[in-house]
Amino acid sequence: MTSVPIQVTEVTKRFGDVQALDGVSLTVQKGEMFGLIGHNGAGKSTLFKLMLGLAPVSGGEVCVHGVSTGGKAFRDVRRRIGYLPENFVTYDNLTGLEVLRLFADLKRVPRCECDALLERVGLGAASGRRVRGYSKGMRQRLGFAQVLLGNPDLIFLDEPTNGLDAEGIHEFYRILRDVQEQGATIVITSHILAEIQERVDRLVILSSGKVAAQGTIAQLRAQMVLPSIIEVNLHPGYHQEVHGALSRAEGLQMRIGEDVAHISCAQSEKVAVLQILSTMAHAVRDISIREPSLEDLFLGYGGQHA
Numbered sequence: 001m002t003s004v005p006i007q008v009t010e011v012t013k014r015f016g017d018v019q020a021l022d023g024v025s026l027t028v029q030k031g032e033m034f035g036l037i038g039h040n041g042a043g044k045s046t047l048f049k050l051m052l053g054l055a056p057v058s059g060g061e062v063c064v065h066g067v068s069t070g071g072k073a074f075r076d077v078r079r080r081i082g083y084l085p086e087n088f089v090t091y092d093n094l095t096g097l098e099v100l101r102l103f104a105d106l107k108r109v110p111r112c113e114c115d116a117l118l119e120r121v122g123l124g125a126a127s128g129r130r131v132r133g134y135s136k137g138m139r140q141r142l143g144f145a146q147v148l149l150g151n152p153d154l155i156f157l158d159e160p161t162n163g164l165d166a167e168g169i170h171e172f173y174r175i176l177r178d179v180q181e182q183g184a185t186i187v188i189t190s191h192i193l194a195e196i197q198e199r200v201d202r203l204v205i206l207s208s209g210k211v212a213a214q215g216t217i218a219q220l221r222a223q224m225v226l227p228s229i230i231e232v233n234l235h236p237g238y239h240q241e242v243h244g245a246l247s248r249a250e251g252l253q254m255r256i257g258e259d260v261a262h263i264s265c266a267q268s269e270k271v272a273v274l275q276i277l278s279t280m281a282h283a284v285r286d287i288s289i290r291e292p293s294l295e296d297l298f299l300g301y302g303g304q305h306a
């Protein structure tokens, strides 16, 4: 089998008059954590469904591990995939362990995996309780345990941290990183861009069914040419001197008050600004630099909200 886990080539998908996807091409490499972001209705869930073989393409092709998702051969490939849908629906009258055993049977995975998986996602103590009494975060953890059944080498996660508290999110990504280190490839969507930004290796920004941008965060930053923001905390009485010095630099915008200056400049000018500031150590209390966030990039590439 080919080593490319996902190859999407010129894919279109129509629902009647709605063009949900329009000429989407992307490649997900083995072992990477790949993010899929976009505004509501951008086509993320549709692309997930096509990659999972749950819906047919209208045009183009999706291949997973070199096998077209439209063909019969894809059934065998699908067994190696773990999937957490946006709304993981489960059986409220069963206990967590019973639910997981049910999924294990469906996936033809030995039931003996279930106890250890529930421990791994932090549900060990609650495994004998009915799911009806689980919180949203506990249900999400159960969904995650279901994903990990059978040690899949390709994992799709649609808004996986919905309902998790800060500790739950941290723990979730710790387990995910473990799974990735063991060689799994992960495709993930999230509306919480700050969360994705720190974790994905590469990502795609979908906008109205098209790929608006694709690459690492650093590549997207370089393509988008968004400014860096430098915040300078000043010792009292020096703001006019600092203003005068920075006014001699080219291509920056500045807002300066008694004790703080906000400077917006092209990334290529950042070092020049820092050089000026380094000659003013007597006036500068502290400096911090903020690079464009994924949210800035997302909005720049046509996202409507994060």
Ligand SMILES: Nc1ncnc2c1ncn2[C@@H]1O[C@H](COP(=O)(O)OP(=O)(O)OP(=O)(O)O)[C@@H](O)[C@H]1O
Binding pocket: 015, 018, 019, 020, 038, 039, 040, 041, 042, 043, 044, 045, 046, 047
């Ligand atoms: N089964 C369907 N029938 C008709 N239109 C659909 C269907 N599924 C999706 N669409 C339309 O396709 C477009 C893309 O929808 P999709 O659910 O893929 O977007 P999304 O990026 O996942 O949005 P969200 O972030 O809101 O979940 C939307 O215009 C949606 O209304």
